[in-house]
Amino acid sequence: MKLLMYEHAGERHLGALDPEDEEVVVELTPLAHDLLALIDGGESVLGEARNLARDAGARRRPLSEVRVLPPLDPPRGNVIALGRNYAKHAKESAIGGEVSPPTVFTKAITSITGPYADIAIDPTLSREIDWEVELALVIGRRGANIPKSEALGHVFGYLALNDVSARDIQRDWGGQFFKGKSVDASCPIGPWVVTRDEIPDPQQLRLVLRVNGTVKQDGSTADMIYPVDATIEWVSRGMTLLPGAIIATGTPDGVGFARTPPEFLKRGDVMETEVERIGVMRNRFV
Numbered sequence: 001m002k003l004l005m006y007e008h009a010g011e012r013h014l015g016a017l018d019p020e021d022e023e024v025v026v027e028l029t030p031l032a033h034d035l036l037a038l039i040d041g042g043e044s045v046l047g048e049a050r051n052l053a054r055d056a057g058a059r060r061r062p063l064s065e066v067r068v069l070p071p072l073d074p075p076r077g078n079v080i081a082l083g084r085n086y087a088k089h090a091k092e093s094a095i096g097g098e099v100s101p102p103t104v105f106t107k108a109i110t111s112i113t114g115p116y117a118d119i120a121i122d123p124t125l126s127r128e129i130d131w132e133v134e135l136a137l138v139i140g141r142r143g144a145n146i147p148k149s150e151a152l153g154h155v156f157g158y159l160a161l162n163d164v165s166a167r168d169i170q171r172d173w174g175g176q177f178f179k180g181k182s183v184d185a186s187c188p189i190g191p192w193v194v195t196r197d198e199i200p201d202p203q204q205l206r207l208v209l210r211v212n213g214t215v216k217q218d219g220s221t222a223d224m225i226y227p228v229d230a231t232i233e234w235v236s237r238g239m240t241l242l243p244g245a246i247i248a249t250g251t252p253d254g255v256g257f258a259r260t261p262p263e264f265l266k267r268g269d270v271m272e273t274e275v276e277r278i279g280v281m282r283n284r285f286v
Contacts, residue, residue: 001050002279003028003035003157004192005073006066014038016053017192018060025066027059028052035071035193036244039140039156046195068116071159071193072138074109076244079136079187080235081105081163083177085225085250092258101234102226107163107248108182115190115281119164121183121265126166129186129265129285132251133209133217133273135202136161137228138193139247144240151232154241157193158202160275161248162209162283164188167257167264189246191279199277202228206276207252211269219252226250 002017006025014034018024028049032038038045052058083103084090113119121129140156164187170180181187199205202221209217221227226234231249235241256263265271265285273281 001053001195001198002192003038003049003071003195004190005035005069005071007069008061008066012069015066016049017063019053023063024060025063026053027061036076039138039243068114068191070112070114070189072189072244072246073112075112075138075246076242078106078109079112079161079246079248081107081181081248082226082231082250085231086219086223086252087225088223088253090225092253092255102231102250104235105177105181107187108178110184111182111187113185113188113283115160115188115279116283117185117188118284118286119186119188120286121186126168126183127264128167128257128262130165130167130256131209131211131216131265131271131273132163132165132255133207133275134161134163134248134251135205135207135221135228135275136189136246136248137202139241139245140196140243142240142243144236145238146232146236146241148229148233151229152196154232155196155228156243157195158199158275158278159189159193159246160191160273160278160281161189161246162187162271162273162281163248163251188273188281188283191281194278205278208272208274209254210272210274211265216256216263217252217254219254221249223252224249
């Protein structure tokens with residue numbers, strides 16, 4: 001099931017794409033006011049949501065008539081993110097050799113924006129805005145010290161995420177991953193959360209990033225150094241993961257700062273972030 005938050009007539013609603021016609025949104029607000037509440041409801045509420053999505057009497061609207069919002073805004077806590085989780089990206093970032101353990105950092109919840117929202121960047125703050133297409137996961141079941149063999153059972157679903165990064169802040173402000181990756185309303189997520197049952201193997205997904213129609217990144221989650229189950233195992237060591245938390249799993253090679261010459265996003269550019277079996281986000285820089 002593909003679950004989303006959307007706005008219609010000035011009101012926010014929880015919804016699902018109609019399983020028979022994904023150009024139609026089925027309203028799920030009678031079950032929960034937002035996706036976080038649905039996650040907290042557990043398997044029983046999720047089952048009710050599946051039934052309602054197929055109910056001929058449920059309220060439906062064309063997807064084209066609603067404004068799709070970030071599915072979790074905010075998630076439960078900062079976005080947890082992995083760096084250098086693809087070997088070629090680690091190499092292009094001048095971090096070669098064995099990557100052990102993975103780099104873990106967070107992104108402020110205020111960095112989250114919608115899958116089709118304009119992204120406004122103040123040029124006096126940064127002139128080196130870069131792209132990073134990523135598969136992200138949403139935790140569905142609380143846990144700490146989760147063994148890899150049980151890790152996927154803690155996943156609620158998957159979504160696309162773009163870890164938009166201000167490289168000059170990240171580099172020149174003293175190695176500030178958190179500041180460089182937490183510019184307000186710069187991190188699109190979505191367009192929806194695809195429940196775990198629809199993606200039984202998260203290591204077989206293509207990731208593509210385009211700027212103005214030109215492919216900049218084209219990778220596969222098969223190339224992760226730490227796959228999703230190993231990522232959850234590592235991140236949960238000594239740290240409780242809460243339902244509704246988002247974990248971004250890293251980006252493949254092809255980012256702008258590592259190109260010759262370096263490339264950065266500018267006003268008017270349209271960035272498309274695509275994760276196979278999830279969807280495409282489109283964001284214009286203003």
